[in-house]
Amino acid sequence: MKAAHARTVDANARVRDALDFSDRADFDDARRGFLGTLPHARIAADAGGDAWSLEPYGFLAGDAPDTVNPSLWRLSQLNAIHGLFEVAPRVHQVRGFSLANVTFIEGDSGVIVIDPLQFTEHARAALALYRQHRGDRAVRAVIYTHSHRDHYGGVRGVIGPDEVRAGVPVIAPMGFTEESFSESILAGVAMRRRAMFQFGWSLSPGAMSHVDSGLGKGVGRGADGFIAPTRLITQAIERVVVDGVPIDFQLTPGTEAPADMNLNFPTLGVLNLAENACRTMHNLCPPRGAKTRDALAWAKYLDQALDTFVPQAQALVMQHHWPVWGQARIREYVAGQRDMYRYLHDQTLRLMSHGLTPREIGERLMMPSALSRQWFARGYYGAVAHNVAAIYAHYLGPYDGNPVNLNPLPPAVSARKTVEYMGGADAVVARARADFDAGEFRWVLEAMNHVVFADPTHRAARELAADAMEQLGYQAESATWRNSYLLGARELRSGAAAGAPRGVAISPDVVSVLPLGSFLEYLAIRLDGQKAQALAARIDWCLGDDADADVQRITVSHGALNHLPGSHGDAAQAVVRTSRDQLARVSSGREALLAALDTGALRVSGDRAVVRALFECLDEFDPMFNVVEP
Numbered sequence: 001m002k003a004a005h006a007r008t009v010d011a012n013a014r015v016r017d018a019l020d021f022s023d024r025a026d027f028d029d030a031r032r033g034f035l036g037t038l039p040h041a042r043i044a045a046d047a048g049g050d051a052w053s054l055e056p057y058g059f060l061a062g063d064a065p066d067t068v069n070p071s072l073w074r075l076s077q078l079n080a081i082h083g084l085f086e087v088a089p090r091v092h093q094v095r096g097f098s099l100a101n102v103t104f105i106e107g108d109s110g111v112i113v114i115d116p117l118q119f120t121e122h123a124r125a126a127l128a129l130y131r132q133h134r135g136d137r138a139v140r141a142v143i144y145t146h147s148h149r150d151h152y153g154g155v156r157g158v159i160g161p162d163e164v165r166a167g168v169p170v171i172a173p174m175g176f177t178e179e180s181f182s183e184s185i186l187a188g189v190a191m192r193r194r195a196m197f198q199f200g201w202s203l204s205p206g207a208m209s210h211v212d213s214g215l216g217k218g219v220g221r222g223a224d225g226f227i228a229p230t231r232l233i234t235q236a237i238e239r240v241v242v243d244g245v246p247i248d249f250q251l252t253p254g255t256e257a258p259a260d261m262n263l264n265f266p267t268l269g270v271l272n273l274a275e276n277a278c279r280t281m282h283n284l285c286p287p288r289g290a291k292t293r294d295a296l297a298w299a300k301y302l303d304q305a306l307d308t309f310v311p312q313a314q315a316l317v318m319q320h321h322w323p324v325w326g327q328a329r330i331r332e333y334v335a336g337q338r339d340m341y342r343y344l345h346d347q348t349l350r351l352m353s354h355g356l357t358p359r360e361i362g363e364r365l366m367m368p369s370a371l372s373r374q375w376f377a378r379g380y381y382g383a384v385a386h387n388v389a390a391i392y393a394h395y396l397g398p399y400d401g402n403p404v405n406l407n408p409l410p411p412a413v414s415a416r417k418t419v420e421y422m423g424g425a426d427a428v429v430a431r432a433r434a435d436f437d438a439g440e441f442r443w444v445l446e447a448m449n450h451v452v453f454a455d456p457t458h459r460a461a462r463e464l465a466a467d468a469m470e471q472l473g474y475q476a477e478s479a480t481w482r483n484s485y486l487l488g489a490r491e492l493r494s495g496a497a498a499g500a501p502r503g504v505a506i507s508p509d510v511v512s513v514l515p516l517g518s519f520l521e522y523l524a525i526r527l528d529g530q531k532a533q534a535l536a537a538r539i540d541w542c543l544g545d546d547a548d549a550d551v552q553r554i555t556v557s558h559g560a561l562n563h564l565p566g567s568h569g570d571a572a573q574a575v576v577r578t579s580r581d582q583l584a585r586v587s588s589g590r591e592a593l594l595a596a597l598d599t600g601a602l603r604v605s606g607d608r609a610v611v612r613a614l615f616e617c618l619d620e621f622d623p624m625f626n627v628v629e630p
């Protein structure tokens with residue numbers, strides 16, 4: 001880690017001059033209604049060590065150092081405020097115990113838990129803190145606002161299967177389970193590796209390193225679980241009375257998550273906009289990767305909430321960051337959030353219609369100054385350039401329309417030719433050093449990326465690329481950009497940390513409710529298509545023994561695994577029978593499946609050889625694949 005370059009010092013000073021740091025209203029709101037907390041929000045992990053602690057962030061005091069964008073520094077201080085807070089009578093939140101917030105609504109006989117955080121330990125500690133101050137109320141319902149893990153992974157910290165069997169409802173928006181599986185099972189391996197950059201998991205806290213994650217301090221660690229919803233919201237606006245509390249659910253599919261909803265509490269004067277309004281410009285496609293989000297739908301659902309619910313709201317809570325109080329302020333806030341996404345959407349399409357491509361639009365598009373002076377519209381999690389690219393891709397896909405980009409050479413091949421044309425690696429590094437001194441960090445990084453991809457062993461190029469990434473990280477207002485640049489710099493200097501286990505298992509809780517079809521999707525994306533291209537197989541796979549066993553017929557041909565419900569009948573070459581427990585044990589992949597076949601743990605009738613041939617064509621993934629080098 002190196003000191004801030006003079007140009008970084010200047011850039012951060014310009015941010016300090018442009019924004020009104022004397023406005024401390026957010027600090028007042030973030031502390032309003034404080035009832036108590038745990039020292040440093042420290043939560044022990046069941047497996048040992050800390051599941052969460054803000055103690056290492058004690059350095060976040062006073063003015064921003066040169067190595068942190070002052071606007072991000074301010075947010076980092078706000079996100080370090082933690083504890084139980086009263087929002088309104090019967091409405092409380094625990095904030096700063098996880099990446100997200102948990103909201104507690106007091107019903108007639110107990111408490112309704114909205115979004116039980118990411119890990120069991122986080123949620124358990126939050127509920128205990130709540131009960132310490134508000135009495136030992138039983139959990140009468142759990143609500144998941146949307147299909148992202150930081151909002152449901154800790155559910156076992158607040159209820160277990162016994163409560164669900166006893167009738168405690170678990171309420172979620174339509175499509176919740178499918179969408180959460182889609183992220184964690186299909187795209188999970190690549191998304192986890194990319195998320196390491198976005199959240200900077202392995203960066204240690206420090207003024208030259210990790211300060212925040214934009215939506216909250218960080219991800220933390222712990223045990224995660226899954227309890228499937230028992231009651232889905234399916235109407236555009238649907239009223240349900242939960243433990244005596246009327247709730248108007250507003251479905252908002254395609255916004256911050258594919259399955260998503262807002263909640264209004266008409267008798268409490270409280271509106272919950274889930275993660276559809278946060279005190280940041282959100283991401284229309286996070287750097288970790290996701291299906292692109294629909295900025296237009298996002299703006300329209302906020303407009304509907306503004307029209308329908310805001311007129312009765314005296315307090316607005318969200319599942320990240322701190323609340324907004326008072327009609328006028330809520331109105332201004334929701335209208336500002338709506339306009340932010342609408343503006344990004346419409347202006348991107350306008351500039352796209354002039355023929356500009358994503359990088360050009362990202363450089364050109366300026367937010368209206370009245371909006372960009374609002375702290376809640378700053379890009380702490382999303383960023384304009386990245387959001388513009390997401391909107392473009394949402395309508396036009398990843399290709400920018402210029403035929404040069406129809407079939408470009410892969411990065412390493414292109415890099416070797418580029419470096420050769422530029423006079424060789426040493427010459428490029430020498431020129432880039434002068435540009436580094438002049439503060440041209442974006443260009444230096446682009447040039448050095450060519451050298452590193454042409455020759456990953458070129459030490460000087462790696463070091464200079466790392467230096468440029470680091471300065472860009474120090475300047476970034478977006479926490480996700482800062483974390484990405486700083487982890488990129490570290491991996492260029494010392495390589496990606498090797499070592500995580502190669503098989504990536506699905507959480508046993510997820511397997512316990514996973515439809516067999518979803519498990520087969522998981523196998524299908526692990527099939528090495530070239531290796532399997534000559535394999536022709538018809539296999540029945542049965543999950544469970546009884547009459548309601550889940551049966552799927554697998555057909556493998558042309559290196560592709562397709563499956564349909566039901567049996568091949570007499571045409572099946574083999575039948576595989578598993579229990580859910582066995583499925584959990586083999587979910588780590590090829591080696592586990594082959595071992596289960598050999599020991600007989602996986603019961604196969606018919607042609608075992610065809611089942612073995614299928615398993616042998618399955619791939620294993622390295623969860624620490626290279627990102628900043630070939």
Ligand SMILES: [Zn+2]
Nearest residue numbers: 100148150275
């Ligand atoms: Zn979230």
